[in-house]
Amino acid sequence: MSLDTVKHASETPDSEQPWKELGLKEDEYARIREILGRRPTGAELAMYSVMWSEHCSYKSSKVHLKQFGEKTPENDAMLVGIGENAGVVDVGQGYAVTFKVESHNHPSYIEPYQGAATGVGGIVRDILAMGARPVAVVDPLRFGAADHPDTKRVLPGVVAGIGGYGNCLGLPNIGGEVVFDSCYQGNPLVNAGCIGVMKHEDIHLAKASGPGNKVILYGARTGGDGIGGVSVLASETFDDTKPTKRPAVQVGDPFQEKLLIECTLEIFQEKLVAGIQDLGGAGLSCATSELASAGSGGMRVDLEKVHLRDATLSPEEILMSESQERMCAIVEPQHVDRFLEICEKWDVIAVVIGEVTEGERLEIFWHGEQIVDVPPRSVAHEGPTYHRPFARPEWQDALQADDAGKLPRPQDGAELKDQVLKLVSSPNQASKSWITDQYDRFVQGNTVLAQPEDAGMVRIDEETNLGVAMATDGNGRYAKLDPYTGAQLALAEAYRNVAASGAKPLAISDCLNFGSPEDPAVMWQFAEATRGLADGCFQLGTPVTGGNVSLYNQTGEVAIHPTPVVAVLGVIDDVNRRTPIAFAEEGQLLYLLGDTKEEFGGSAWSEVIHQHLGGMPPAVDLDREKLLGEILISGSRDGMIDAAHDLSDGGLVQAVVESCLRGGNGARLVVPEGLDAFTFLFSESAGRAVVAVPRSEELRFTDMCGARGLPATRIGVVDGDAVDVQGEFALSLTELREAHEATIPGLLA
Amino acid sequence: MTARIGVVTFPGTLDDQDALRAARLAGAEPVSLWHRDKDLKQVDAVVLAGGFSYGDYLRAGAISRFSPVMETIIEQAKAGMPVLGICNGFQILTEAHLLPGAMLRNNHLHFICRDQKLRVENAETAWTSDYSAGQEIEVPLKNMDGRYVADERTLDELEAEGRVAFRYLDVNPNGSLRDIAGITNAAGNVVGLMPHPEHAVEPLIGTGKTDGLGFFTSILKKLVNA
Amino acid sequence: MARVVVDVMLKPEILDPQGQAVQRALPRLGFAGIADVRQGKRFELEVEGPVDDAALARIHEMAETFLANTVIEDFVVKVES
Amino acid sequence: MARVVVDVMLKPEILDPQGQAVQRALPRLGFAGIADVRQGKRFELEVEGPVDDAALARIHEMAETFLANTVIEDFVVKVES
């Protein structure tokens, strides 16, 4: 077999290379030749092609993502911003929290179990690489129509994969979403988020500095996972006798990852690393070039030292392999022995594969022969940037003009009742416990709130009861009607959910799921959504700490709804003050906070009753959201509210039903003056929540709302065993519970 | 003087910190034990905590059972040392033949996590004396391989000798024969169950109930009074 | 190197929900005529050195004490040619 | 009734953490000389009617579409005598 060395490449400038098969554009290949002053070797070509891919280089999205940095609000909490593996925020008492959401959409459609499992594995390693102990995971999910046969293949596999991996790592699952819409039929969205906790001084960054420091690869052996594309290099260009088919699917081993976590945390504790990076997409290519690029010097790697699972792998394939459960650390020479000892203790394979050098090049050798000699920045950070054309689609006006307010409304109590039952039993509004019961929410013994609460919450300090909360939200229907507003609504909802749990929202991460950036309409949606999100974060004072972009979620010409998913992280000084959603005691007074308007565009009601999507989404008022958040947080801190539930899709009636079922108590509701029963129950106006106030606190609470200028309307009382909308209809909890809980098992079990 | 309660960490153990916390909250001195060490550090009792030791590969508990620490534990348990196996710990105890029967994949084939009602059937074991016989408690349950099986003769024997220590109430979450959630050996020092009492020891956390604390106070009283 | 296979199946009297789930799904997928399905495990061992009686005896012991849990499972050891 | 066995194994290039865990445990249990272990699934199907070519073709299709996940697994269909 002929090795394509740097020397050989210099001597054979005209040798044909499969740059096209590797997804590079002609001008990109030309640029690589220009950077190197010669043709790239096969290994170099492999590295550039994967690092300059959309997935790794964000070439279509980065001109838009820039806004998150430019519009960053003043926020003292921010410790590490965009650009690292994950952002870090200060949560007080010397603690820092890192969190991030990522997508694993495409792999999960091909192989739902492994795709979702390795999605969890990847995000957990990102968090670990920041120096943090992972403490919880969340999983915002979107599938095709609930009754489509393929959903029965994809959903159970995805859920089992997330559970199978996350449960095995000992990470409580504290939240997420499950949404069904036929637009996701061929493109399910599997987003996964993780939260990690550390002390300020333990923050680690992915950079390689200090010439002479060793590069250690540790974790699983390297196999042929996820290198389907690059095998063209190995097979067609260099050696035709090789197997041409390498698996494009990565298989995860959560047990190995659990060992990797414990081992890495012990290594952190002894302060043995100078820099660290997880191996995710693009494997070693990414880890070595990013570490070297962020550091001060160069790096030399001897690739044959890598422990292999498959001895036939070529050096190009080793560089590209996406085998899971691996990390790369930069370690000062005097710490290497201890580092390897800790790995041995945890049965983790570790090997020194190279060192940081004085130079400025990333140099990779294969049995002594040089196969890579590149400026690392050119691989990792100086990939192409596209200014893709974007244009408001011509159908947008017609869509927005198709006002949901014109849809026929229920005429009497009986019809209202019927529609409420249809709503709470519809797949999107039904209980998701068949899914969430497959996730361990108790492990680690710090879970304060988990599903079906508004936000997940974990205690991070047993002595002081400091805690953090997280909620994730996104509504593709709203974003389709208006991507700018839709993105802000996702932000507002997650913000509101965190505040409703009693925690103060601090910062956000996002996962932007869109169709093909080559379609100007999709690119417009993307541009609008990022602009909306950046403006919204600026106004709310919650910086974007990091996130992920997933493009090409598209079947043929048809893209998914634009689906920006937002995760908001909050902090609570004392988890004892957390607010649950349950209406737990008869006699509690129910107050509706905020203004209710006739807003039905993109609503759950319009979907469930009329299969309609049109009009404008609910209006956003972020100052109002902020005020509502302050009231919810003060109310929880000062013991003025016993329960709170944010109002979002499904409107007031959905929230009341959930809180009643959770608490095992009914509610008597009175339609407030100035509203009709239908709007009262089904409107999806933003900036609202329903709270249960103990009688003894009523005056104090309403005074507070009055003084701060937040509309608070008494709408009823917790009472009986039915949801009773006076003068309209009553539905017993038994009937509601049956309707709410039977749907998902009926479709999937 | 308080008692020392050891909690073993195998590779893949997940609930060791929780079990240590529960022992501490009950007033005992928690001691971490490591799977590669035969030395039990003079503990008075051992908890085998939940998790996926060795990834639950092959069968849950099958690989851990052969670890060095288990050699000592098996020997000492036979000599009367109290041992509590929770979830994966229970699976290890059956694989090690310290308790009869075996654990299989849940009958519905899914991982299940829920607040589970139990009845304490035997309040005379080393780990249950702070409960009363027939008492109903609620603790979290979370597992993939929680279906208890044994042959009819063994089941009859367990029933006859009062060695069914806990039974599922309301819902049998995994198809366990005769609703068995946990059992004890004849001497009452070795107890195993699938649900997780260590997750129900603080009012705010998990289920919000403290029904599981009794396991740890029971053993503490027994050891301190001994 | 020689390959020895150990097949491990649940004892007939033990409920096998995995096998049942498969069997129940078959008619829905259009496969009729399968009266029963049992699902078990197959281990493929690559054995160094000769697979003689002594080696087979050791593999038998390994299956009995480790690969199978004989409380619930039966096993068969086979040499693959 | 005739028995048809479908053996499903992970493709050789796919990571098999189960098999690896078993293999790593063997030396500790005193079993040397096993170079590799792969763990797969064995399905025993009880087939009604004759196991002729048509029946086998159907079982093959069943294995391909349902019993095995051909993205990551290979399978073999065998008639047991």
Ligand SMILES: Nc1ncnc2c1ncn2[C@@H]1O[C@H](COP(=O)(O)OP(=O)(O)O)[C@@H](O)[C@H]1O
């Ligand atoms: N895939 C999932 N994983 C974990 N929790 C989930 C998942 N889907 C939904 N949940 C939880 O179920 C509850 C209800 O979800 P949802 O109706 O989407 O909440 P909201 O409308 O308040 O955002 C929340 O607690 C949410 O975190």
Ligand SMILES: [Mg+2]
């Ligand atoms: Mg909510």
